[in-house]
Amino acid sequence: MKTIAVISRKGGAGKTTVAVNLAAALREQGARAVLADADPLRSSSEALRAHSLSVVETSASKLFALTTASRRSGGDLLIIDTPAAPEGDVVAAIKVADLCLVVSRPTYLDVAAALKTLELLRQLRASGLIVLNQCPSARQGREPSQVSSTLDALRFAGVPVAAAPLRVRQAYQSALSEGQGVTEWEPRGQAAIEVRALAEIVRRKVLGELPSRPANDAMALSAMAARP
Template sequence: MKTLAVMSRKGGAGKTTVAVNLTLTARAMGVRAVLADADPMRSACEVLKGRDGAASLLFETSASKLFALTEACRRGGAELLVIDTPAAPEAEVAEAVKMADLCLAVARPTYLDLAAAVLSVAVIQRLGREGLIALNQCPPARAGTEPPSVVKAFEALRFANLPVAPSAMRSRMVYQTAFAQGRAVVEADPDGLAAREVRDLFRHVWRRLNGERPAAMATANDDLARAAARRGGLSLAPIG
C-alpha cells in the first residue's frame, strides 16, 4: 500500500479538494484507494458522508490514530491511502508526513502559497520523506495563453529546483458543484477539463509513489519551462 499525505500550511489552498478528487479518481481508475480525514474540521467527511459506501471509503482520524489506521488499511487490502491534513505547519502534521511515501504540498499560484510550499518541501525532505508541489486554483489559460501568475509559479518552482507536478489544477466551478453533490469532478463531469487535469495529476502522483523518477522537464508543461528558460532569470519574486 502507498500512502499520500496532502498538505499545506495555508488554509483554503485546496487540500481537501485535491485529497477527495485524487482518492475518487484513483478508484475510478481501478486503484483500491481510501481517504483518511485527519483534519478536525472534517471537511472531507462533510463532502462524502452522504455517499453510498462512504464507510469503506472514508475514515475519520487524528494524528494519534494514524498509525493504527494505516495498518488497518494495509491489512484490508487498500492500495492507496490518501490523508487529508489540517492547515498547519509540518510539525503539526508530522505523523502524516512520517507515514507518507509522498507528501503533496498544495499551493495556489500566489507568492505566499508558493513560499509556504517551498518551506514545506524543505521540511518534508529534512524529515527524509519525498515532497511534491501541486498547483491548484490556477486561472485557466485563455486562447492558449497561460496567465502570468501560472507561468511565474512554474518558473519560480523550477528555478528553485523543487519537484512540481506538471499538471496544474485550474480554478473551475465544477470542483465546487461536484462537492455540493458529494462527488469528485471525474464523477460530476467525466469528460470535462477538470476531470482531465485531476486524472493527469493522479497519474503523475501514482508513478511517483511507485518509484518512477520524473524525466527532467519531460512534462506537459514543457512549453512553460521553455518559455521560462527563454526569458532567462527565474526567482521566487512576488507574483500577481
C-alpha cells in the same frame, strides 16, 4: 499499500478539494483507495458523507495504526487529508507518507508557505511534490503570467512540481455539493481531465502499473518577486 499525505499549511489553498478529487479519480483508475480525514474540520467526511468512497475519520495520533490496518486489509492507497496545524500533527502525517503532495496556489505567499513545508519534508527525508491549485486557465495555449512565473521560479530552484496544474473551475464546488468528485459529476469536463492527469502522475509515482480491475527556496521566492 502506499500512503499519500495531502498538505497545505496555508488556508484557502484547496487541500481538501484536491484530496477528495484525487481519491475519487484514483478509485476510477482501479486503485483500492481509502481517504483518511485527519483534519479536525472534517471537511472531507462532510463532503463525501453519502459517497461510496471509503472515508475514515481519524487523527494524527492514530495515523500509524491506520496505515498498518490499511496495509493488512489489502488496500492500494491511503490518502490523508491532513490538518493545517499544529506542526506536530503535520509531521505525524509526513512520517507515515510515501509521498507528500504540497498544495499551493500560484501566489507569492502561498508558494512561500509551500516552500517552508518542502524544507520540513527535506529535514524528515520525505518525498514531496508541489501541486499548483486554483490556477487561472490558459488562454490560446499560453499560461497566464501568474502561473508561468511561479513554475519558472520553482523549476529554477529545483523544486519538484506536478506537471498537472489544477485550474479555477466551478465544477469542483458543484461536484462537492452533490457529494461527488469532478470525475463523477462531469466525467468529460475540463476539471475531470485535469484531476485524472494528476491522479495518473501520483499513481505511477507510488504504485507503477496497477492490475486491471473495476473501478533552493530563497532563490525561487526572489525570482517570483522580481517578475511583473
